[in-house]
Amino acid sequence: MRKQFLMGIGVFLFSGALYAGNFWPNSGFEIGSDGAPDSFHRKGQDKEMQCWGSPAASGNYSMGIIDNRTDAFSSWMSEKVVLPPGTAGKTVILQWKELCDIIGKMRLSVTFRTVENDLIRSASVQIFFSGSSDGWSTQSFAEKSQTVDVPADAESMMITLTSSGGPTATGTCYIDNLEVVVD
Ligand SMILES: [Ca+2]
Numbered sequence: 001m002r003k004q005f006l007m008g009i010g011v012f013l014f015s016g017a018l019y020a021g022n023f024w025p026n027s028g029f030e031i032g033s034d035g036a037p038d039s040f041h042r043k044g045q046d047k048e049m050q051c052w053g054s055p056a057a058s059g060n061y062s063m064g065i066i067d068n069r070t071d072a073f074s075s076w077m078s079e080k081v082v083l084p085p086g087t088a089g090k091t092v093i094l095q096w097k098e099l100c101d102i103i104g105k106m107r108l109s110v111t112f113r114t115v116e117n118d119l120i121r122s123a124s125v126q127i128f129f130s131g132s133s134d135g136w137s138t139q140s141f142a143e144k145s146q147t148v149d150v151p152a153d154a155e156s157m158m159i160t161l162t163s164s165g166g167p168t169a170t171g172t173c174y175i176d177n178l179e180v181v182v183d
Contacts, residue, residue, distance in 0.1 A: 105165025
């Protein structure tokens, strides 16, 4: 019941906000259950570091990591998202909003897999976060984007937010409005 209610709110809030052609599910992180947004699950050494809730750039939820340990890291790993037909071999644009204050590095990791579920290692992309994002002092999310080449033999894509840019990294990083469109 709660999930249906949230889905209704999500569609209402974001029907006009999403970029045309976005194929990443649950971009605003508003839909979820059991302490996690749909499409992502908890990974890493310390599963108490992940957070799902406020602050948010849209609606009531962002997805984040608050890492206060220099000896451990934490991650939110997405499920496999099947690429829309015709995406393989092209370039996609990742767009997201971030609110981060980090000592060391955290990162978004983008990976691709073949139809046989083999990781295409050469195509993996790491997008690093460090320091304070624009607007941190006023708790405003900064808008970011990054182009990523999709290998010709890719069938699916995964995105991971992790505080492992070295386990000594500490700080806070929230992301919201994570969208992927074909360039
Ligand atoms: Ca949101």
